Amino acid sequence: MAGAETHKVVLRLGDDVSTDAIYPGRFMATVLPTETPQYCFADLDFNKKLKDGAIAPGGVVVADRNFGTGSSREQAASCLKGWDLIIVANNYSRIFLQNAVNLGLRLVIVPGIEAAEGDELEFKDGEVVNATTGTSYAAEPLPPARQAIVDAGGLIPYMRKRVVEERAR
Amino acid sequence: MGMTVAEKILARASGMAEVSPGMVVEPAVDIAMSHENSALIMNQFFEIFEGTGLEPTVWDPSRVAIIFDHRVPAETSKTATNQKKIREFVAKQGITKFHDVRGDEGGICHQIMAESGYVHPGMVVAGADSHTSSHGCMGAMAIGVGATDMAGVWALGRMVNVEVPPTIKVVADGEFKPGVGPKDLILYLIGMISAEGANFRVIEFHGRAIRHMSISGRFVLCNMSVEAGATCGIVPADEETFRYLREEACAPGPFTAVLPDPDAVYEKTLEIDVSRLDPQVARPHAVDNVVPVGEVAGTRIDQVVIGSCTNGRLDDLEIAASIVKGHKLPAHTRMLVFPASWRIWSEAQKRGYLSDLADAGAVIMNPGCGCCLGVHQGALGDGEVALATTNRNFKGRMGNPNASVYLASPLTTAVSALRGEITDPRKGA
Numbered sequence: 337m338a339g340a341e342t343h344k345v346v347l348r349l350g351d352d353v354s355t356d357a358i359y360p361g362r363f364m365a366t367v368l369p370t371e372t373p374q375y376c377f378a379d380l381d382f383n384k385k386l387k388d389g390a391i392a393p394g395g396v397v398v399a400d401r402n403f404g405t406g407s408s409r410e411q412a413a414s415c416l417k418g419w420d421l422i423i424v425a426n427n428y429s430r431i432f433l434q435n436a437v438n439l440g441l442r443l444v445i446v447p448g449i450e451a452a453e454g455d456e457l458e459f460k461d462g463e464v465v466n467a468t469t470g471t472s473y474a475a476e477p478l479p480p481a482r483q484a485i486v487d488a489g490g491l492i493p494y495m496r497k498r499v500v501e502e503r504a505r
Numbered sequence: 506m507g508m509t510v511a512e513k514i515l516a517r518a519s520g521m522a523e524v525s526p527g528m529v530v531e532p533a534v535d536i537a538m539s540h541e542n543s544a545l546i547m548n549q550f551f552e553i554f555e556g557t558g559l560e561p562t563v564w565d566p567s568r569v570a571i572i573f574d575h576r577v578p579a580e581t582s583k584t585a586t587n588q589k590k591i592r593e594f595v596a597k598q599g600i601t602k603f604h605d606v607r608g609d610e611g612g613i614c615h616q617i618m619a620e621s622g623y624v625h626p627g628m629v630v631a632g633a634d635s636h637t638s639s640h641g642c643m644g645a646m647a648i649g650v651g652a653t654d655m656a657g658v659w660a661l662g663r664m665v666n667v668e669v670p671p672t673i674k675v676v677a678d679g680e681f682k683p684g685v686g687p688k689d690l691i692l693y694l695i696g697m698i699s700a701e702g703a704n705f706r707v708i709e710f711h712g713r714a715i716r717h718m719s720i721s722g723r724f725v726l727c728n729m730s731v732e733a734g735a736t737c738g739i740v741p742a743d744e745e746t747f748r749y750l751r752e753e754a755c756a757p758g759p760f761t762a763v764l765p766d767p768d769a770v771y772e773k774t775l776e777i778d779v780s781r782l783d784p785q786v787a788r789p790h791a792v793d794n795v796v797p798v799g800e801v802a803g804t805r806i807d808q809v810v811i812g813s814c815t816n817g818r819l820d821d822l823e824i825a826a827s828i829v830k831g832h833k834l835p836a837h838t839r840m841l842v843f844p845a846s847w848r849i850w851s852e853a854q855k856r857g858y859l860s861d862l863a864d865a866g867a868v869i870m871n872p873g874c875g876c877c878l879g880v881h882q883g884a885l886g887d888g889e890v891a892l893a894t895t896n897r898n899f900k901g902r903m904g905n906p907n908a909s910v911y912l913a914s915p916l917t918t919a920v921s922a923l924r925g926e927i928t929d930p931r932k933g934a
């Protein structure tokens with residue numbers, strides 16, 4: 337994220353938030369990114385807040401370790417993106433991280449982040465500052481293989497370019 | 506420098522002499538697997554080709570496997586319509602490894618991949634399902650990905666931007682005590698290293714306990730490696746792998762095992778003496794919340810589930826049937842049985858396992874994912890408790906966030922079913 341932007345923490349979660357929690361399996365027949373957001377965190381009150389319009393776009397979900405553990409379902413990334421949420425966690429489960437990068441969901445790796453619902457976070461290059469508590473945290477760069485996809489604007493544009501190049505040969 | 510199994514496979518598939526952890530490679534994919542989520546993959550696949558003027562064709566229709574399992578037979582018109590669109594795609598693309606909703610060749614995708622002989626030692630498998638890690642039981646490198654990554658594989662035949670993962674070596678020596686087996690070992694390991702203990706890593710299994718284990722047991726280990734976050738669990742191929750491929754999967758060989766170099770570099774080595782293990786149980790709502798069965802003995806159970814890609818094979822059904830044969834389930838406990846494939850269902854039927862289970866009061870369901878992921882049949886009621894041989898117990902996993910799921914081996918699960926409460930299988934039914 338270039339430049340400094342400030343966003344509010346709208347949901348605080350702990351360790352091992354599973355993709356079943358983000359997007360329960362019983363809604364998996366729904367696949368379109370235009371339709372998945374309605375089931376985002378379907379089993380939490382947060383879902384109602386989203387649907388009631390109580391959460392402004394750009395809200396931050398803060399979690400501890402291993403965010404997105406479990407199923408590879410991509411709906412978990414697309415439903416979060418649909419509400420324009422930003423994810424901040426200590427680290428992420430591999431498949432979720434890949435899906436998020438592929439779809440262009442904004443996420444930041446921030447080891448040791450401490451933030452409560454309502455806090456304002458300032459996103460700078462390589463750093464996240466909790467403006468409410470005044471503490472600053474170093475953000476880790478994405479794994480090297482992921483940055484190329486972010487730079488291309490997601491996996492689909494990235495692959496489109498690759499396919500055109502390779503099939504032209 | 507010496508390489509691990511994963512490194513050797515990734516080097517070969519990427520056309521490189523040597524790779525090491527952290528390097529970014531683009532391995533060629535030997536087989537690409539997906540299930541009903543092919544509906545989403547198709548959308549992404551078509552989008553890749555949009556505006557290019559190129560015909561959207563998969564790179565090699567003989568290397569694409571599509572297997573319906575998550576919601577079979579379709580539970581809603583929405584699923585049925587998705588399945589219909591996928592069938593049309595399969596026909597148009599000429600995809601040959603297609604397993605429809607059929608009683609002769611259907612089943613859970615991971616089981617079908619193994620029993621159809623689609624996965625060989627040394628292959629790179631890409632699967633649009635997290636439990637693709639299962640295929641490492643054949644000595645392959647099998648990587649679970651999301652739908653858009655899979656659309657890329659369909660288009661290019663390669664995985665792009667893969668970081669070579671470091672490998673954790675697990676050496677399991679000793680002999681299991683009676684009543685203890687592969688499921689207890691993997692639950693114990695996950696409890697030991699945590700749900701993220703192998704995130705972005707491969708687990709390579711070695712030791713006497715592994716060499717003596719059948720493919721079915723190795724499947725359990727690799728299947729659940731992903732519950733510790735592993736990219737793949739790998740059991741290097743040996744005689745048992747070749748026997749399985751020849752005799753059970755009827756795959757034409759010859760096959761070559763990919764073995765680690767003697768000086769392969771591991772991130773760490775964990776040694777487990779399996780003879781010290783007790784039966785293990787994962788408590789709600791995390792797979793790494795593991796304790797010896799004694800600590801949860803007496804927990805009342807409303808529903809028991811025997812099946813899934815983890816433990817729905819013939820040996821699992823045999824154990825369950827032998828326990829319940831001639832007995833009746835208590836009134837407060839229902840039992841659902843989901844064989845992992847129709848081939849298994851059919852063999853279990855011939856051997857009388859299914860009628861032994863049904864006579865005890867179990868409901869025999871059709872092969873498929875069933876209630877494992879809470880989308881289709883077998884949902885739990887509010888406040889209910891399930892004991893299952895499946896691989897995940899996250900809140901809501903069996904269709905109800907107000908219910909609890911415990912995980913255990915088929916033996917512990919079957920013995921507990923008869924008592925209606927979690928029971929140490931060594932104390933008997």
Ligand code: SF4
Binds near residue numbers: 613615814874895
């Ligand atoms: S049985 Fe469960 S874990 Fe296995 S593929 Fe089906 S949903 Fe996934």
